[in-house]
Amino acid sequence: MQLENKSVLLTGASGGIGKELALQLASAGARLILCGRNQPVLQELVARLPGEGHRVLVADIATLEGVAAIDSHCKANGSVDLLVNLAGSNRFALITDLQPDDIENQVQLNLLAPIRLSQRALNWATPPSMIVNVGSTLGAIGYPGYSVYCASKAGLQRYSEALNRELDTERTRVLYVAPRATDTPLNDSRVREMNQVLGNGCDSPQWVARQIIEGIQRDQTERWLGWPEKLFVRINALLPALVTASIRKQYAVISQYARKYKETLS
Structure with missing residues (x-):
């Protein structure tokens, strides 16, 4: 898909990757609808974007009311060529330490919101169009401390695959992008320190945003980011015991940092 003069709805626009992706989409000539909960941050971002016709849409996509508000806005303001589910x-915590709200929020935002929005988007979009779901390499590799996150992103991957096949004759493509760890505020100091200790790679938001743009422009259906993580994805699918053995060697460090989550609650 070429982005010149395309209308793009971007969720999670106020986050680390979201801000970079918004700038790169606008630089490519797209007109953006920036969706998020923090209006001042979104308004500040709109003021920095090149081009014209960008808008802010304040909504909580983790709620049915928020999804309905987006649906109404898009129906009233013309078609959307590209939906990017980035939010x-x-x-990062052991499952025994997670609060019920922690579990519900991750599933709502990572899985249910993209499903609901993409369902509604099929009423706004005029083919050829595209839906981009941003997942994670942890959607294909179960990792201690991220059990609920892994589950929600695994569900998003399979949903994206199934939806792409369902829409195969409709001229609407679904792209699933799976970054590895990214240097954004979403990862707290415990995660950053653990990754340094374990030697885990971490990408910049700018680089991840460029990879998403490339996937869109090439009309891809899947794009896995980071080496050797995308190799481990293949190995885990074929020989999961090898990945289990590798993670087992790291588990003492992983659990040490995951258990610190309880300290943040006090």
């Missing part, structure tokens, strides 16, 4: 949430 997401994670909580």
Whole structure:
């Protein structure tokens, strides 16, 4: 898909990757509808974007009311060529330490919101169009401390795959993009320190945004980011015991940092 003069609805626009992606989409000639909950941050971002015709849409996509508000706005203001489901949430903690709200929020934002929005988007979009769901390599590799996050992103991957096949004759493509760890505020100091200790790679928001843009422009259906993580995805699918053995060697460090989550609650 070429982005010149395309209308794009971007969720999670106020986040680290979201701000970079908004700038790159606008630089490519797209007109953006920036969706999020923090209106001052979104308004500040709109003021920085090149081009004209960009708008702010304040809504909580984790709620049915928020999805309905987006649906009404898009129906009233013309078609959307590209929906980017970028908003997401994670909580690095052992499952025994997670609060009920932690579990519900991750599933609502990472899985249910993209499903609901993409369903509604099929009423706004005039083919050829595209839906982009931003997942994670952890959607294909179960990792201690991220059990709920892994589950929600795995569900998003399979949903994206199934929806792309369902829409195969409709000229609407679904792209699933799976970054590895990214240097954004979504990862707190515990995660950043753990990744340094374990030697885990971490990408910049600018680079991840460029990869999403490339996937869109190439009309891809899947794009896995980061090396050797995308190799581990393949190995985990074929020989999961090898990945289990590798993670087992890291588990003492992983659990040490995951258990610190309880300290943040006090």
